[in-house]
Amino acid sequence: MTTWKIICELNDIPRQGARILQRAGMDDVAIFRTAENQVFAVTDRCPHKGGPLSQGMVVGDKVACPLHNWHIDLRSGEAVAPDQGCAARFQVRVEQGQVLMDETELRCGGKA
Amino acid sequence: MKKLRLVLVGNGMAGVRTIEEVLKLTPDLYEITVFGSEPWPNYNRILLSPVLAGEQSLQDIVLNDWDWYKSNGITLRTGTTITKIDRHRREVIADDGSVTPYDRLILATGSIPFMLPVPGRELQGVIAYRDIADTEAMIQAAQQYKHAVVIGGGLLGLEAANGLRQRGMQVSVVHLPGWLMERQLDPVAAGLLQQSLEQKGLHFLLGKNTAALLGNEAGRVRALRFTDDSEVAADLVVMAVGIRPNTALAESAGLHCQRGIVVNDTMQTYDPRIYAVGECVSHRGTAYGLVAPLFDMAKVCANHLAEFGIGRYQGSVTSTKLKVTGIDLFSAGDFMGGEGREEIVLSDPNGGIYKKLVLQNNKLVGACLYGDTADGAWYFRLLREGKDISSIRDQLMFGESSIGDTGHEGHSLAAAMPDTAEVCGCNGVCKGSIVKAIREKGLFTIEDVRKHTKASASCGSCTGLVEQILVSTAGGDYSAAPRKKAMCGCTDLSHAEVRLAIREQHLLSIPDVQKQLQWRSADGCTSCRPALNYYLISTWPHEAKDDPQSRMINERSHANIQKDGTYSVIPRMWGGETSAADLRRIADVVDKYQIPTVKVTGGQRIDLLGVKKADLPAVWEDLGMPCGLAYAKGLRTVKTCVGSEWCRFGTQDSTSMGKQLERALARMYAPHKVKLAVSGCPRNCAEAGIKDVGVIGVDSGWEIYVAGNGGIKTEVAQFLVKVKTAEEVMEYTGAFLQLYRLEAWYLERTVHFVSRVGLDYVKSVILQDAEKRRALYEELLFALSGEADPWHQPQAAHVDTRQFSALTV
Numbered sequence: 001m002t003t004w005k006i007i008c009e010l011n012d013i014p015r016q017g018a019r020i021l022q023r024a025g026m027d028d029v030a031i032f033r034t035a036e037n038q039v040f041a042v043t044d045r046c047p048h049k050g051g052p053l054s055q056g057m058v059v060g061d062k063v064a065c066p067l068h069n070w071h072i073d074l075r076s077g078e079a080v081a082p083d084q085g086c087a088a089r090f091q092v093r094v095e096q097g098q099v100l101m102d103e104t105e106l107r108c109g110g111k112a
Numbered sequence: 113m114k115k116l117r118l119v120l121v122g123n124g125m126a127g128v129r130t131i132e133e134v135l136k137l138t139p140d141l142y143e144i145t146v147f148g149s150e151p152w153p154n155y156n157r158i159l160l161s162p163v164l165a166g167e168q169s170l171q172d173i174v175l176n177d178w179d180w181y182k183s184n185g186i187t188l189r190t191g192t193t194i195t196k197i198d199r200h201r202r203e204v205i206a207d208d209g210s211v212t213p214y215d216r217l218i219l220a221t222g223s224i225p226f227m228l229p230v231p232g233r234e235l236q237g238v239i240a241y242r243d244i245a246d247t248e249a250m251i252q253a254a255q256q257y258k259h260a261v262v263i264g265g266g267l268l269g270l271e272a273a274n275g276l277r278q279r280g281m282q283v284s285v286v287h288l289p290g291w292l293m294e295r296q297l298d299p300v301a302a303g304l305l306q307q308s309l310e311q312k313g314l315h316f317l318l319g320k321n322t323a324a325l326l327g328n329e330a331g332r333v334r335a336l337r338f339t340d341d342s343e344v345a346a347d348l349v350v351m352a353v354g355i356r357p358n359t360a361l362a363e364s365a366g367l368h369c370q371r372g373i374v375v376n377d378t379m380q381t382y383d384p385r386i387y388a389v390g391e392c393v394s395h396r397g398t399a400y401g402l403v404a405p406l407f408d409m410a411k412v413c414a415n416h417l418a419e420f421g422i423g424r425y426q427g428s429v430t431s432t433k434l435k436v437t438g439i440d441l442f443s444a445g446d447f448m449g450g451e452g453r454e455e456i457v458l459s460d461p462n463g464g465i466y467k468k469l470v471l472q473n474n475k476l477v478g479a480c481l482y483g484d485t486a487d488g489a490w491y492f493r494l495l496r497e498g499k500d501i502s503s504i505r506d507q508l509m510f511g512e513s514s515i516g517d518t519g520h521e522g523h524s525l526a527a528a529m530p531d532t533a534e535v536c537g538c539n540g541v542c543k544g545s546i547v548k549a550i551r552e553k554g555l556f557t558i559e560d561v562r563k564h565t566k567a568s569a570s571c572g573s574c575t576g577l578v579e580q581i582l583v584s585t586a587g588g589d590y591s592a593a594p595r596k597k598a599m600c601g602c603t604d605l606s607h608a609e610v611r612l613a614i615r616e617q618h619l620l621s622i623p624d625v626q627k628q629l630q631w632r633s634a635d636g637c638t639s640c641r642p643a644l645n646y647y648l649i650s651t652w653p654h655e656a657k658d659d660p661q662s663r664m665i666n667e668r669s670h671a672n673i674q675k676d677g678t679y680s681v682i683p684r685m686w687g688g689e690t691s692a693a694d695l696r697r698i699a700d701v702v703d704k705y706q707i708p709t710v711k712v713t714g715g716q717r718i719d720l721l722g723v724k725k726a727d728l729p730a731v732w733e734d735l736g737m738p739c740g741l742a743y744a745k746g747l748r749t750v751k752t753c754v755g756s757e758w759c760r761f762g763t764q765d766s767t768s769m770g771k772q773l774e775r776a777l778a779r780m781y782a783p784h785k786v787k788l789a790v791s792g793c794p795r796n797c798a799e800a801g802i803k804d805v806g807v808i809g810v811d812s813g814w815e816i817y818v819a820g821n822g823g824i825k826t827e828v829a830q831f832l833v834k835v836k837t838a839e840e841v842m843e844y845t846g847a848f849l850q851l852y853r854l855e856a857w858y859l860e861r862t863v864h865f866v867s868r869v870g871l872d873y874v875k876s877v878i879l880q881d882a883e884k885r886r887a888l889y890e891e892l893l894f895a896l897s898g899e900a901d902p903w904h905q906p907q908a909a910h911v912d913t914r915q916f917s918a919l920t921v
Binding site for chain 1: 553563564633634635636637638641642661662663664665668669673675676677725912915918919920921
């Protein structure tokens with residue numbers, strides 16, 4: 001079951017930037033806001049060497065990992081070819097300036 | 113929407129490459145049909161020689177197998193030759209009578225071998241050397257017959273001769289000009305080549321002109337007769353005297369041809385629906401027979417077909433390598449020399465080594481190497497880039513490793529390296545994985561290899577070696593040869609053009625630049641955004657606003673990210689001097705935040721490693737010391753020795769000088785990191801000789817050196833000027849750094865900047881023009897005035913502090 005929960009305001013996330021969402025006992029989630037004000041969320045771990053994606057540069061709807069510049073497509077969580085790998089992604093909704101995520105999903109992982 | 117119909121005539125390397133590029137850019141725009149006369153999918157024609165020599169098999173050289181066509185939805189019609197184009201109805205008609213309509217047509221009909229118009233050329237056993245069928249005919253002939261004659265001592269002819277010899281035939285090479293490969297080699301190198309080919313068992317008949325081919329009763333060739341009436345026995349005659357563009361189809365369709373199908377810079381023929389690429393083309397009066405230009409053309413053609421319309425083909429510079437195992441030969445550019453050119457020659461005929469470099473106006477314009485071609489790729493790079501070589505002229509002949517390349521000593525012969533040998537020390541890539549990627553993924557350019565393997569993707573010092581592996585694996589140097597280098601994939605403009613536009617059009621923000629200069633991607637990329645941000649704030653200080661989101665993480669978080677996602681914190685210690693109070697505070701911070709490692713850096717600072725991001729603001733505050741910018745493209749450190757204050761040899765107070773420089777230049781952003789050093793005497797304990805600016809105290813004043821580097825390539829700094837006072841040191845140093853800040857490309861260190869513009873230019877600005885020097889120094893002081901400390905004035909320094917606190921569920 002999907003339970004939407006308000007995480008923060010859209011304006012709490014810098015444009016072309018990210019915020020970290022901490023979860024007890026599990027990997028952090030990185031929540032991104034693009035230049036176009038779209039919001040995406042993926043596990044804060046690059047599939048390459050575990051770099052914190054939340055610290056990367058956001059270009060278009062991709063983020064470049066700060067450690068070795070792998071590009072991760074925020075829509076799918078997939079690494080951009082020729083690199084191969086995937087960061088689990090999470091559902092996000094933006095309503096009236098609020099960022100909402102699925103509590104159930106946040107509790108039990110994310111979709112690869 | 114109904115797809116447009118794209119038809120390719122010619123299933124070879126240039127044509128299929130174009131299709132690949134089209135699919136990359138626009139996978140769904142076209143319904144594609146490919147016609148090929150040969151019964152094979154696309155294969156690497158250049159590697160026919162190793163197949164003939166028995167070193168590779170036909171399977172090895174297939175570039176796109178049948179599945180590739182299928183999985184990309186391409187209709188492939190092999191063994192089918194197009195005989196007519198009906199331009200009016202937009203149809204092509206094949207030799208099987210079938211009619212195929214097109215919206216866009218690509219002609220990639222390649223070239224056909226030139227057959228000498230001598231009597232007997234229709235005899236059995238007389239062939240050209242062009243395709244798999246010819247190669248198979250030669251392999252077969254080698255099993256049955258003894259005597260082979262190759263007419264033509266060029267690249268192709270020698271490779272054919274060598275292959276036939278490997279297969280056990282007695283081979284003579286007939287060549288009309290006085291020396292072999294006269295279009296690629298000078299007479300000396302050709303002589304050495306001939307000698308070693310003779311040792312391999314080949315015979316040469318130079319200066320001989322073929323009059324006729326003689327046959328036996330069965331209609332097979334049996335001998336060659338020359339114009340001097342002498343004869344030589346031959347059961348197989350291979351004609352390799354040249355190729356000419358195959359324009360018959362285009363001509364019959366009324367397309368303008370002139371030693372090739374004439375195309376414009378977007379690869380269109382005189383009928384704009386019809387494109388032509390590859391060896392069949394005449395572009396600006398030149399027809400190319402090597403693969404690198406063909407791939408350049410394919411890129412441009414695809415760009416246009418994808419309706420982007422921004423690429424232009426402007427011709428190519430090419431280089432040559434002979435694929436005969438055991439013979440190393442390389443030539444590029446104008447290797448013959450002549451009037452107005454200078455030559456540097458190294459000749460060791462007994463050792464089998466000959467190298468000739470041709471220079472003009474301090475630039476390398478040609479190279480001809482025999483026996484040792486390890487530096488071929490490097491020379492070719494210098495040649496293409498038109499680099500000023502005056503500063504390395506005395507070492508030029510001794511190759512890239514002689515100019516201070518560290519970390520790859522002894523790894524020069526790419527072909528001889530074992531697969532397990534490490535090529536890229538940064539990313540731990542060995543030769544085997546590079547070769548595997550090139551073969552399996554069909555890579556042709558150094559950029560492709562970089563993307564797939566990460567080899568040479570970091571520090572780049574192994575680029576030459578990777579290029580060589582590419583050459584020896586894929587059979588040619590495929591690296592594109594752009595006249596000017598585009599800043600990144602988002603634009604065709606170079607760094608120079610972008611910098612100029614920002615200044616001339618008074619552009620003040622990244623979106624402005626992207627809009628005015630027609631950036632291809634809405635958001636830019638990780639290469640151009642940081643560069644643009646730097647260009648804007650350095651060109652328009654206090655006017656253009658810094659964009660932290662366009663900076664790499666270190667400059668956004670004002671600390672240096674480590675492999676585990678923690679950060680390192682390095683406070684500034686002016687001139688490398690510290691105090692008990694500072695040390696005590698550092699110790700307290702280390703205890704309080706349980707910082708795991710404390711390390712002294714090469715730049716005389718103390719580095720606290722393993723700080724959690726959330727702790728950064730508190731660590732900075734507790735330290736109470738200025739931000740060291742140890743993570744930034746900007747002033748890092750000013751290293752000093754103790755100087756005359758303590759040292760019994762010291763002649764000048766280097767510590768004070770260093771502190772003064774560092775205080776003036778702190779918080780200076782630059783195209784890349786900047787390191788300074790001040791030594792108090794010529795013993796130079798502060799190692800000023802390998803710094804961006806090195807200042808050395810002498811009894812009568814200070815010597816200033818610039819553009820040194822202690823990094824990937826150790827470069828000794830060059831003497832700029834000797835001055836008397838500390839004030840002059842400030843002014844000259846500041847002016848030099850401001851020149852660098854304004855005119856270098858982003859990520860260009862001072863050493864590369866100075867080597868690009870020349871030390872003479874730097875001197876002409878800084879030394880000869882006092883007014884300009886003072887103006888530059890003033891500009892720098894203006895730019896730095898009021899720069900805030902990001903650790904202690906985050907708001908003024910545009911630090912987004914939200915990053916330090918995490919959200920919670």
